[in-house]
Amino acid sequence: MTDKAVPSGPTRRALYEARIRRRSALIATLSTALVLAAIIILVPMAPGWEAVKKSFFNGPVLAKTFPGLLNAFLMDVAIFAWCAPLIAVLALVIALCRDVRAPALFPLRLFGALYTDIFRGLPVVLVIYLIGFGVPGLGLPRPWNSPYIWGSLALILIYSAYVAEVIRSGIESIHQSQRAASASLGMSDADTMRFVILPQALRNVVPSNMNLFIALQKDVALLSFIGPVEIFRQAGVYKSLMANFTPYVGAAVIFLALTIPATRYADYLMARQRRRRG
Amino acid sequence: MKPTALALSALAGLLPATALLAQDAASCAAGKTLEEGVLTVATGNPAYYPWVIDNAPESGQGYEAAVAYAIAAAMGFDGDHVTWTRTSFDEAIQPGPKDFDINMQQFSITPERQEMVDFSAPYYSSAMAVLTTQAVVDAGAEATLDSLKDLVWGAAAGTTAAPVLEQTIAPAKSPMLYGDNADVTAAMQANQIDAALFDLPTALYLAAVMLENGVVLGQFPAEQAEDPDQFGALMEKGSALKPCVDMAIAAIAEDGTLAGIEAEWLQDATGVPVVQ
Numbered sequence: 414m415t416d417k418a419v420p421s422g423p424t425r426r427a428l429y430e431a432r433i434r435r436r437s438a439l440i441a442t443l444s445t446a447l448v449l450a451a452i453i454i455l456v457p458m459a460p461g462w463e464a465v466k467k468s469f470f471n472g473p474v475l476a477k478t479f480p481g482l483l484n485a486f487l488m489d490v491a492i493f494a495w496c497a498p499l500i501a502v503l504a505l506v507i508a509l510c511r512d513v514r515a516p517a518l519f520p521l522r523l524f525g526a527l528y529t530d531i532f533r534g535l536p537v538v539l540v541i542y543l544i545g546f547g548v549p550g551l552g553l554p555r556p557w558n559s560p561y562i563w564g565s566l567a568l569i570l571i572y573s574a575y576v577a578e579v580i581r582s583g584i585e586s587i588h589q590s591q592r593a594a595s596a597s598l599g600m601s602d603a604d605t606m607r608f609v610i611l612p613q614a615l616r617n618v619v620p621s622n623m624n625l626f627i628a629l630q631k632d633v634a635l636l637s638f639i640g641p642v643e644i645f646r647q648a649g650v651y652k653s654l655m656a657n658f659t660p661y662v663g664a665a666v667i668f669l670a671l672t673i674p675a676t677r678y679a680d681y682l683m684a685r686q687r688r689r690r691g
Numbered sequence: 692m693k694p695t696a697l698a699l700s701a702l703a704g705l706l707p708a709t710a711l712l713a714q715d716a717a718s719c720a721a722g723k724t725l726e727e728g729v730l731t732v733a734t735g736n737p738a739y740y741p742w743v744i745d746n747a748p749e750s751g752q753g754y755e756a757a758v759a760y761a762i763a764a765a766m767g768f769d770g771d772h773v774t775w776t777r778t779s780f781d782e783a784i785q786p787g788p789k790d791f792d793i794n795m796q797q798f799s800i801t802p803e804r805q806e807m808v809d810f811s812a813p814y815y816s817s818a819m820a821v822l823t824t825q826a827v828v829d830a831g832a833e834a835t836l837d838s839l840k841d842l843v844w845g846a847a848a849g850t851t852a853a854p855v856l857e858q859t860i861a862p863a864k865s866p867m868l869y870g871d872n873a874d875v876t877a878a879m880q881a882n883q884i885d886a887a888l889f890d891l892p893t894a895l896y897l898a899a900v901m902l903e904n905g906v907v908l909g910q911f912p913a914e915q916a917e918d919p920d921q922f923g924a925l926m927e928k929g930s931a932l933k934p935c936v937d938m939a940i941a942a943i944a945e946d947g948t949l950a951g952i953e954a955e956w957l958q959d960a961t962g963v964p965v966v967q
Contacts, residue, residue, distance in 0.1 A: 464786035464928075468807065546874075549881035558882055560867065640867030640878055646848055650868060653849040656784040656807040 485647035504576035532574035545639035583614035623679035719935035733791035736777035765939035810923035834909030845884035
């Protein structure tokens with residue numbers, strides 16, 4: 414009776430819940446271990462496992478090629494590093510084009526719509542070929558015909574179309590009443606966009622844009638089609654010299670080392686946003 | 692000389708009677724092919740001139756198509772008992788059962804590849820050649836190593852040209868690599884690269900047909916290379932057919948068939964200067 418009046422230590426309910434939690438954790442661990450064990454034991458029992466292992470999970474080949482792959486990966490990182498900010502800027506411009514409301518500026522809206530339609534509809538590889546080989550083929554002098562410049566431009570054009578649509582969805586998610594309220598405070602359209610709409614819109618679309626930038630990390634590899642020797646191409650060279658697919662696995666591991674943390678971070682941002690919105 | 696080539700000449704020396712060799716090869720293949728009595732030969736998709744003419748190996752036109760039929764004949768398969776299939780390089784090296792008996796698409800024999808697949812004795816030793824354009828030659832490029840070093844280089848990534856480029860020429864700028872021959876010529880046309888390294892027959896074809904103002908500037912003859920580029924037919928690792936194919940190639944090399952096919956389908960390249 415006294416312990417009811419002075420609640421010290423966990424309640425019976427808390428104890429019960431802790432017990433359930435421990436039990437769930439135990440079951441989850443056991444079932445995971447069981448599945449892993451099944452994979453580890455069963456897969457090697459397949460008749461072709463030895464051949465597959467030699468082709469895809471070949472230790473000596475991996476050891477021999479991994480430093481070269483890592484080195485080539487720096488190229489991917491560099492291309493990503495100069496593409497990402499340019500994509501962000503161009504995408505914002507395109508998104509704003511699609512949001513202009515003055516009748517005289519309708520051509521801008523039209524341009525924005527056409528741009529996103531076209532570049533979201535084209536295969537990335539085609540645009541890379543077309544711009545990476547086509548534009549320099551017009552007779553540009555060096556170094557202005559570099560595949561790095563034009564290949565990057567292709568990536569920027571395509572990805573900014575996607576990012577622009579994401580930003581536009583963010584802009585449209587801000588209720589019309591906020592524009593009305595800003596207008597009633599005497600703010601111009603431009604100021605409304607800059608100080609009221611965009612700060613909220615951009616924050617709302619950070620998680621979606623994170624996804625696109627993770628995708629960009631992988632698509633950077635497509636630049637190898639027009640010459641740059643980045644990790645995917647380097648892996649391909651090793652593959653063909655050694656007739657062994659292990660270098661691709663090595664490249665995948667390197668990619669994952671970057672994309673998994675990035676994906677987790679995007680998830681975290683999304684979860685945080687949900688909590689905020691309640 | 693490569694061990695394979697040594698073995699080949701030793702074999703030829705031991706058995707001077709070609710007819711005997713051919714006979715052995717003919718009986719050898721029985722029961723060892725995918726389909727009894729039929730030799731399944733794979734080539735690339737598409738297969739290129741001058742290795743296969745018009746992408747139609749069934750016609751026996753083109754160097755590799757003709758060699759395939761000659762090998763088949765030496766192994767006792769007449770023309771009607773040869774079927775063709777197509778594979779990419781990756782399909783040729785993937786683990787697991789193959790859907791071809793032998794695969795011929797200018798596969799260079801390398802020790803690393805031999806870890807994973809089997810190669811026949813070489814049926815062709817290729818010179819490497821420098822493909823470039825008239826504009827680059829006019830700008831002063833010469834067939835000397837010093838001059839070649841300063842060019843911007845390209846090569847097809849899936850070939851042994853990429854490592855050979857690094858070893859023999861060691862260009863000042865790191866080379867660009869492309870998915871296939873067409874992309875290499877596109878990059879050259881776009882003036883993104885000055886020169887590219889190919890096997891000589893391919894370089895001659897690209898210069899003549901694919902590349903505007905294409906020039907084969909020089910060659911590195913196979914006889915002078917420390918580690919010449921030798922083409923072999925690819926087979927599954929541990930293929931029972933390998934000794935038979937080797938015997939067949941020894942036979943057609945011995946009786947002059949191989950040289951005849953080469954004279955018929957591969958252009959005489961003595962006009963291309965040797966790189967100094």
